Amino acid sequence: MWLSPPEWQALLLSLKVSTVAVACAMPFALAAAALLADRTFPGKALIDGILHMPLVLPPVVVGYLLLLAFGTRGALGSWLLLHLGIRFVFSWTGAALAAGLITFPFQVRAIRAAMEVVGAGLKDAAETLGAGPWDRFVNLTLPLALPGIVAGAITAFAASLGEFGAIITFVSNIPGETQTLPLAIYSALQTPGGEAEAARLAVLSIGLAILGLLLAEYADRRARAIAAR
Amino acid sequence: MSVDVSVCHRYGDFTLDVAFKIEQPGVTALFGPSGAGKTSIINAIAGVLRPQHGRIVARDRVLYDTAANICISPRQRRVGYVFQDARLFPHMSVERNLRFGWRRARERAPEPEVRHVIELLELRFLLARRTQGLSGGEKARVALGRALLASPDILLLDEPLAALDTARKNEIFPYLERLRDEARIPILLVSHSLDEVSRLAGHIVILRAGNVVTSGSVFDVLSDLNLPDYTGASPYGAVIGATVAENDTDTGLSTLAFPGGRLVVPLLERAIGEQLRVHVRAEDVMLSLEEPHGISANNILPAIVSGLRATTALHADIRLACGPTAILSRITRASCERLSLKAGMAVFAIVKSVTIATANDGPRHD
Numbered sequence: 001m002w003l004s005p006p007e008w009q010a011l012l013l014s015l016k017v018s019t020v021a022v023a024c025a026m027p028f029a030l031a032a033a034a035l036l037a038d039r040t041f042p043g044k045a046l047i048d049g050i051l052h053m054p055l056v057l058p059p060v061v062v063g064y065l066l067l068l069a070f071g072t073r074g075a076l077g078s079w080l081l082l083h084l085g086i087r088f089v090f091s092w093t094g095a096a097l098a099a100g101l102i103t104f105p106f107q108v109r110a111i112r113a114a115m116e117v118v119g120a121g122l123k124d125a126a127e128t129l130g131a132g133p134w135d136r137f138v139n140l141t142l143p144l145a146l147p148g149i150v151a152g153a154i155t156a157f158a159a160s161l162g163e164f165g166a167i168i169t170f171v172s173n174i175p176g177e178t179q180t181l182p183l184a185i186y187s188a189l190q191t192p193g194g195e196a197e198a199a200r201l202a203v204l205s206i207g208l209a210i211l212g213l214l215l216a217e218y219a220d221r222r223a224r225a226i227a228a229r
Numbered sequence: 230m231s232v233d234v235s236v237c238h239r240y241g242d243f244t245l246d247v248a249f250k251i252e253q254p255g256v257t258a259l260f261g262p263s264g265a266g267k268t269s270i271i272n273a274i275a276g277v278l279r280p281q282h283g284r285i286v287a288r289d290r291v292l293y294d295t296a297a298n299i300c301i302s303p304r305q306r307r308v309g310y311v312f313q314d315a316r317l318f319p320h321m322s323v324e325r326n327l328r329f330g331w332r333r334a335r336e337r338a339p340e341p342e343v344r345h346v347i348e349l350l351e352l353r354f355l356l357a358r359r360t361q362g363l364s365g366g367e368k369a370r371v372a373l374g375r376a377l378l379a380s381p382d383i384l385l386l387d388e389p390l391a392a393l394d395t396a397r398k399n400e401i402f403p404y405l406e407r408l409r410d411e412a413r414i415p416i417l418l419v420s421h422s423l424d425e426v427s428r429l430a431g432h433i434v435i436l437r438a439g440n441v442v443t444s445g446s447v448f449d450v451l452s453d454l455n456l457p458d459y460t461g462a463s464p465y466g467a468v469i470g471a472t473v474a475e476n477d478t479d480t481g482l483s484t485l486a487f488p489g490g491r492l493v494v495p496l497l498e499r500a501i502g503e504q505l506r507v508h509v510r511a512e513d514v515m516l517s518l519e520e521p522h523g524i525s526a527n528n529i530l531p532a533i534v535s536g537l538r539a540t541t542a543l544h545a546d547i548r549l550a551c552g553p554t555a556i557l558s559r560i561t562r563a564s565c566e567r568l569s570l571k572a573g574m575a576v577f578a579i580v581k582s583v584t585i586a587t588a589n590d591g592p593r594h595d
């Protein structure tokens with residue numbers, strides 16, 4: 001194989017970080033999307049804006065804020081370390097947290113759009129047939145929004161693979177622990193004679209990104225086909 | 230059996246202010262032009278709309294009462310609602326759609342009853358299908374079945390035929406007639422078609438701009454001389470409940486008996502004793518002061534003029550009593566003056582043609 005063991009390590013770590021990031025953010029994204037879809041309440045625009053912050057803030061700033069909150073001296077970080085023994089800094093879990101947070105809006109947007117397509121009509125019908133709110137969410141909204149949920153997850157996954165600024169700021173660049181593909185490319189470029197390695201990793205990243213976009217496009221088309229019925 | 234609705238709701242510059250009672254089983258039609266408030270009323274009964282003031286009682290259960298602060302949630306109202314656009318769940322098979330409400334019912338209908346509904350609506354061969362490929366008529370049948378299988382206390386049908394073309398309507402009608410004959414619950418049918426109403430309903434509530442303008446039995450309301458005022462259309466003509474008395478294959482004629490007379494019609498493929506509804510259009514009834522002879526019309530009914538109304542500049546509508554049965558005749562005002570028609574006069578009504586539908590107006594055996 002044309003990848004060296006450290007490169008393999010970076011690839012597998014990237015996949016692990018992105019998978020955990022998307023999976024852990026998804027329940028929160030579902031909750032946020034359900035809250036924002038089909039409903040108006042005071043403060044909705046504010047919540048919507050806050051949820052979109054990771055999209056507009058510089059990733060380095062997000063990483064810095066995470067460091068403030070989840071660092072060993074940060075309020076949340078010290079509490080988690082003391083009571084649950086969980087440490088995010090200098091750990092791949094921290095990389096997953098940063099990537100999950102940065103790509104959270106992608107998930108919320110895709111899921112929310114899919115949920116809004118379900119519409120009030122079908123929910124009213126389900127309600128007159130005896131289905132309560134949770135029942136309607138699980139048996140109607142979720143399955144009908146599934147293509148949107150999948151599309152959001154794929155987009156978020158692809159974006160997570162490329163996350164650089166927040167990860168390097170929050171959990172540093174430790175080979176085998178927090179050095180994901182973009183960080184490995186960065187390191188290779190910093191090393192004399194590392195251009196070939198950087199090129200290989202870059203090609204790999206491009207391939208993964210294209211694959212992710214194709215999958216997202218396919219899921220999106222499925223969602224539209226369902227919505228058009 | 231009774232359903233008691235009294236609702237006041239204002240949105241924009243439209244005010245819905247209605248009160249009516251349904252004492253009898255069978256089909257009650259909410260009739261009126263679009264914008265009259267028909268759908269708002271059944272939305273309020275289903276709980277999808279919460280009127281600002283009102284009280285809704287269905288079969289002795291208070292579903293809604295603003296004065297007493299009662300509002301049962303839609304899911305607990307046990308109201309079967311067939312929406313105009315069917316609203317089948319697109320990610321479920323026909324069978325899962327049918328069983329959606331059934332599975333959630335407080336008391337699930339026993340399996341033989343489920344099979345009966347499936348047979349009644351001829352859904353057996355659709356069960357495994359997805360809903361996307363269904364025709365409009367098939368969707369309407371699945372929606373009907375889904376509502377029925379939830380074991381509702383009352384069934385609401387919001388223009389179940391409106392989205393269908395004439396051929397599909399005729400395809401669905403027999404199912405609605407079967408439903409009317411078999412369902413032991415009150416059915417509220419929203420409609421803007423008097424054809425639909427006259428074929429299906431026993432009772433009719435006429436709405437206009439958010440108010441009830443008249444209500445009563447279909448026979449009384451349709452033979453009301455003021456009906457054109459309520460509907461804004463020419464008189465529909467009376468509907469008579471009749472039974473098949475005789476089928477004569479030699480002459481090619483069937484005889485229908487109704488309280489106060491008999492009608493002869495081209496031979497029907499109907500059993501003796503079967504109940505029918507006969508629609509007699511006002512335009513198809515001519516009047517004569519003397520009994521006519523040498524005339525091609527098969528039906529000449531002796532009748533008493535029970536009401537007159539100069540409905541338009543050119544036409545007069547005459548209400549006739551054939552015994553206890555009322556029919557309408559539309560003639561020109563000129564003819565009306567020439568014959569010097571007055572209430573109480575004896576005349577002969579010459580009925581040129583009639584339209585026939587099945588009915589179930591006899592005593593019910595529940």
